[in-house]
Amino acid sequence: MIDPRAVIDPAARIAEGVEIGPFSIVGADVEIGEGTVVGPHVVIKGPTKIGKNNRIFQFATIGEECQDKKYAGEPTTLVIGDNNVIREACTFHRGTVQDNGTTIVGSDNLFMVNVHVAHDAIIGDHCILANDTNVAGHVKIGDWAILGGATQVHQFCMIGAHAMCGAGTVVLKDIPAFVMSQGYPAQPHGINSEGLKRRGFEKDSITRIRAAYKTLYRQNLTLAEAKEVLAEEAAQDSGVAMLLDSLNAATRGIIR
Numbered sequence: 001m002i003d004p005r006a007v008i009d010p011a012a013r014i015a016e017g018v019e020i021g022p023f024s025i026v027g028a029d030v031e032i033g034e035g036t037v038v039g040p041h042v043v044i045k046g047p048t049k050i051g052k053n054n055r056i057f058q059f060a061t062i063g064e065e066c067q068d069k070k071y072a073g074e075p076t077t078l079v080i081g082d083n084n085v086i087r088e089a090c091t092f093h094r095g096t097v098q099d100n101g102t103t104i105v106g107s108d109n110l111f112m113v114n115v116h117v118a119h120d121a122i123i124g125d126h127c128i129l130a131n132d133t134n135v136a137g138h139v140k141i142g143d144w145a146i147l148g149g150a151t152q153v154h155q156f157c158m159i160g161a162h163a164m165c166g167a168g169t170v171v172l173k174d175i176p177a178f179v180m181s182q183g184y185p186a187q188p189h190g191i192n193s194e195g196l197k198r199r200g201f202e203k204d205s206i207t208r209i210r211a212a213y214k215t216l217y218r219q220n221l222t223l224a225e226a227k228e229v230l231a232e233e234a235a236q237d238s239g240v241a242m243l244l245d246s247l248n249a250a251t252r253g254i255i256r
Contacts, residue, residue, distance in 0.1 A: 003040075012046075021058070029075075030063065033082070047075055048094070051082040051107065059089045066093040066119030068137060074101070081107035081125070088113045095120045099138055106143070124161065142177060142246070144199065146192075160246035162199070164192045174250040176216070177243045178209055186255045188217055201239060208237045216247075223247070223254065 002008060003022040011028035014020070018032050021040035026032070029046030035053040038044070042056055048063030056062065063078045065071060076095040079102055086092075090111050095102040099120035106125040113131045117123065121135050124143035132150040135141065139153050142161030153159065153171040160177030170184040178191045191213050196206050212233060216226045227247055234241040247254065 015052075027063075045094075046077075048078040048080070050080045051084075053082055054080065054084045054086065056086045057088045057090075060086050061091045062086070064091065064093050066096055066137070068096050068098070068119055070098055071096055071119070076101045076103075076119075078103045078105075080105045081109075083108045084111070085109070086111045087115075090115045090117075092117045093119045096137070112149075118155075130167070144195070146195070154252075157252055158246070158250060161242060162192055162195060164195065171255075173253045173255045174246075176250070176254055177246040178239070179213065179255070181255055188213075188255050196239075205237055205239045208233060209239045209243060212240045212243050216243075217256070 002020045005022040006020045007025045009026060009028040012026045013031040015032060015034040017034045018036050020038045023040050024038050024042040027045040030044050031049045033050060033052035036050055037055045039056060039058040041058045043061045045063040074097045076097065078092055078094045084107065093103060096119050103120055104122045106123055108125050109123065109127045111129050115129045116134045118135055118137040120137050121139045123141045126144045127141055128146045130147060130149040133147045135153045136155035138156045140158045142159060144162045145159050146164045148165050148167035148169060150167060151165045151169045157171050158174040160175055162178045163175045164180045166182035169182055169186045172185045175181055175186060180189045180192050181187060182189055191210055193206055212230050215229050227244060230240060230244045234244045
């Protein structure tokens with residue numbers, strides 16, 4: 001159902017079963033998939049593609065122009081997957097031509113109140129970003145990551161899959177997969193073992209990941225030396241391989 005008080009551009013593509021609340025505005029070049037519910041007072045600008053069964057709460061702004069001063073009105077995009085919950089006052093911005101031109105949000109994520117996702121960010125699936133978290137431009141966040149309230153992520157940083165940031169963490173360097181962090185700047189505090197148990201990781205794999213963490217952080221090895229040691233274990237365990245892959249993908253240096 002589309003409330004008659006909503007303003008929908010005729011060029012917008014709205015699938016069957018979409019609900020749009022009163023006083024929401026949907027611009028041209030916006031596509032909204034089946035079953036998505038848009039609350040009241042939401043602004044969605046394009047080019048933006050939103051998948052199926054998302055829920056967008058009041059006062060969210062989706063697909064706005066980015067805040068990068070280099071942006072000059074190019075037709076960049078925002079792509080959002082399926083089954084996301086986007087709570088009140090969240091802001092998701094489109095990409096820039098200085099990157100790949102697209103901000104990408106995966107599926108099954110929870111964005112709590114007042115989360116900001118900046119231009120060219122890439123967010124995976126099953127993530128939780130708690131209230132007042134800010135994700136700067138060009139940031140990459142892996143699947144199942146959890147960012148506690150008021151986490152601040154510097155531009156171009158990477159947060160690996162299954163990583164977890166405590167409330168108020170300031171991320172200035174890359175965080176490897178599985179690593180829990182806290183503080184300003186973020187410091188490592190073990191692996192997210194409880195989260196891995198809940199997601200079905202075998203006990204032996206968690207033990208190997210914990211040992212890999214100790215290799216990385218407790219043996220006074222350089223990053224290059226630690227990666228050499230982990231390469232042998234990665235051949236035997238997919239979790240360690242995921243950790244090693246995140247280290248190889250790091251571009252800003254990892255938290256140590």
